[in-house]
Amino acid sequence: MAASSYASPAEKGWYYLHRFICGVVLLFLIAPILIVIPLSFNSIPFFTYPMPGLSLRWYQEIFTNDVWTSGLRNSLFIGFSASLVATVLGTLAALGLSRPNFPWRPVVMSVLMAPLIVPVIITAVAAYFFYADLGLLNTFTGLILAHATMATPVVVVTVVATLAGYDHSLTRAAAGLGAAPITAFFKVTLPLILPGMISGALFAFFTSFGETVVTLFVAGPEQTTLPKVMFSGMREQISPSIIAAATVLVVFAVVALITVELLRRRSERLRGIR
Amino acid sequence: MALTMGSMSGSTVQLPLRTKLQRVERRRKLRAFALVLPLLLFILITFVLPLSRMMRSAIHDDTLSLLMPRTTAALRDWDGKELPEERVYDALAKDLKRAWMEKTVGKVSLRVNYELPGAASQVKSSARKLSGLSGGPYKAALIGISPLWGERDVWGVLKRGGSSYTGFYLLRSIDFEYNANSRIVASPGEKAIFRDVFLRTLMISITVTAATLLLGFPVAYLLAKLPPSTSNLLMIVVLLPFWVSVLLLTTAWVVLLQDNGVINGILMSLHILSEPAKLLYSRFGTVLAMTHIQLPFTLLPIYSVMKSISPSHVRAARSLGAGPFYAFWKVYFPQTLPGIAAGCLLTFILCLGYYITPALVGGPGDQMISNFVAAYTNQQLNWGMASALGAILLTATLLLYIVFNKLVGADRIKIG
Known part of the structure; x- marks a missing residue:
């Protein structure tokens, strides 16, 4: 939409002002990330431009220092386990929720979405008290369960959205051709919703991978994750290695985002829409 | 009807089609429900149950009735006007x-200390000195050991401790407390901090x-109007902060501020400032960072609604003679x-529970309710207070969530 030639001067002025405001807001959204990332290559531990020289020493530190590497290992392990649990439970639930005759859908949906809405600190403190009673505090089991709880809504939302475009007559056709429900699911439904499932699993993984607050409360020293290392580090003195770790995580998130977009396109192509 | 009944009783095989x-x-x-059941049970056990347990510990505390059973029982008939009689002191000594x-005196003294700050050491030292005493009468002896036992306040605490349920934590959370006669009164100035904290949380959330x-x-409007190829590109700029975790965005702001x-x-290099401004650990920094983090949450619902508005409506208004601004506005x-409504409500709900950003970017005067919940859990080890403050925050959030569900619907929550 360009400013049309018959617009009044006030309209034209307003049009350019609007464009300008949008430019500033979009800059505000992206600039903090883009300004901070190059500072992780600074050769000295300061946080201003111009940088005196470039260096990879902070990256070397996070990939060799034990605190960081064991944090990464724990984050990966917990992320994989939590997203596995969340994906299985979430996909099953999404399949049920997407059936046309599912009863009490609004109520069930609002219960399942609640972990996204309830303040994290409440989830964290409640989990802390509860796991303390059960003796699951400072265990991998406790942390994985807590992360899986936080990640399930993301899977449900993603897979339900994929199933919204799913043609249920395909399942009926499979059944009509004599396939048992389980065969129809694995041969017809699953391949079609798989891209959505993988997106959901990725989102679940990143929910767990970036989760900080619940980890601070439920994890012991053995289960220290990357965000926990970063948070405790920032409480004392921010160091460039924290920015280096943050940069790695941002790159991870961007790669995941692109993957999800590609999967979405593939899923639309598979189903022959658009 | 009679026919249907007859056929049903006649043979169970030939049911009417409707049945x-x-x-x-x-x-x-x-x-369909069986497919959802595993997740529903999982959420109920790992989420709803812990939340209800937390809500319960906001009003449930049986420390005193369990660990000081004789004293709390003996105080049942105490009217609170005078110091209790000798037999109560005898029960207390036992x-x-x-x-x-049994080394439980630490718990008892901590519990008394919640209501009477500074009493912990006196309770502990009394217990230690009593263990050396062989027999009564205890009233004079105890008052001699610590003046604490010569005042009615501590007896009020112990009497109220006879019940496993207490309103103390919730009252403290809204700046009230019990006096010696177990009447509810306003907390004195130095303890009355929580209404300020709630108000601050509310103000920050509204501002953000x-x-x-x-x-x-304006950005949502632009994105909705642009051709898809351009708007998809700009959408990445909006979605990136949406997908980068709160901790990472907060880290960026700590570095910048x-x-x-x-x-x-x-x-300073532009000579606008001669010395660095205090941006980190300030209210301004906290609101700025939170605005940045929450912007996509407000923007995306507005954008998706704008996408569904047909451009012909405004065109019709224009052709009927409305000016451009009038047509837009009306x-x-x-x-x-x-x-x-959806975007603002979502952002407001999420703002109420902010923890990481105020903790890392805010100063002592910018800490929100979540930060107090965390401090009471981790540092002060006062789970009752943590639960009470958490219960109030949770109730507020859930009420707003119900409004959100009525207005928007939980199934309309979108990811990316």
Whole structure:
């Protein structure tokens, strides 16, 4: 939409002002990330431009220092386990929720979405008290369960959205051709919703991978994750290695985002829409 | 009807079609529900149950009735006007001696200390000295050991401790407390901090919500109007902060706002400032960072509503003689209200529970309710207070969530 030639001067002025405001807001959204990332290559531990020289020493530190590497290992392990649990439970639930005759859908949906809405600190403190009673505090089991709880809504939302475009007559056709429900699911439904499932699993993984607050409360020293290392580090003195770790995580998130977009396109192509 | 009844009683095989269909429908419903059941149970056990346990510990505390059973029982008939009689002191001495032996005196003194700050050491030292005493009478002896036992306040605490349920934590959370006669009175000035904290949380949330709406609305309008190829590209700019975790965005702001950080560096090299401004650990920094993090949450629902508004409405208004601003205000804007309501409500709900950003970017005066919940859990180890403050925050959130569900619906929550 360009400013049309018959617009009044006030309209034209307003049009350019609007464009300008949008430019500033979009800059505000992206600039903090883009300004901070190059500072992780600074050769000295300061946080201003111009940088005196470039260096990879902070990256070397996070990939060799034990605190960081064991944090990464724990984050990966917990992320994989939590997203596995969340994906299985979430996909099953999404399949049920997407059936046309599912009863009490609004109520069930609002219960399942609640972990996204309830303040994290409440989830964290409640989990802390509860796991303390059960003796699951400072265990991998406790942390994985807590992360899986936080990640399930993301899977449900993603897979339900994929199933919204799913043609249920395909399942009926499979059944009509004599396939048992389980065969129809694995041969017809699953391949079609798989891209959505993988997106959901990725989102679940990143929910767990970036989760900080619940980890601070439920994890012991053995289960220290990357965000926990970063948070405790920032409480004392921010160091460039924290920015280096943050940069790695941002790159991870961007790669995941692109993957999800590609999967979405593939899923639309598979189903022959658009 | 009679016919149907007859045929049903006659043979169960030949059911009427309606009943058969109902049965099939019910079976389908059950099967659909069975698929959701595992997740529902999982959420109930790992989420709803812990939340209810936390809500319960806001009002449930049986420390005193369990560990000081004789004293709390003896105080049942105490009227609170005078100091209790000798037999109550005798019960207290027995309870404290046992607590000392079983090493539970720490818990007792901590519990008393919540209501009477500074009393912990006196309870502990009384228990230690009592363990050396062989027999009564205890009243004079105890008052001699510590003046604490010569005042009615501590007896009020112990009497109220006879019940496993207490309103103390919730009352403290809204700046009330019990006096010696167990009447509810306003907390004295130095303890009355929580109404301020709630008000601050509310003010920060309102400011951030308003700021995100002000900044997000024009961008949503632009994205909805641009051709898909351009708007998809700009959408990445909006979605990136949405997908980068709160901790990472907060880290970026800590780096930017530092005394010797990028923003102060730029302002000083432009000679706008002569010395660094205090941006980190300030209210301004907290609101700025939170606005940045929440902006996509407000923007995206507005955008998706705007996408569904047909451009022909505004065109019709224009062709009927409305000016461009009048047409926008009277025809376009009202149709965006559902999006504005959804976006603002979501941002407001999420703002109420902010923890990481105020903790890392805010100063002591910018800590929100979540930070107090965390401090009471981790540092002060006062789970009752943590639960009470958490219960109030949770109740507020859930009420707003119900409003959100009525307005928008939980199934409309979108990811990316």
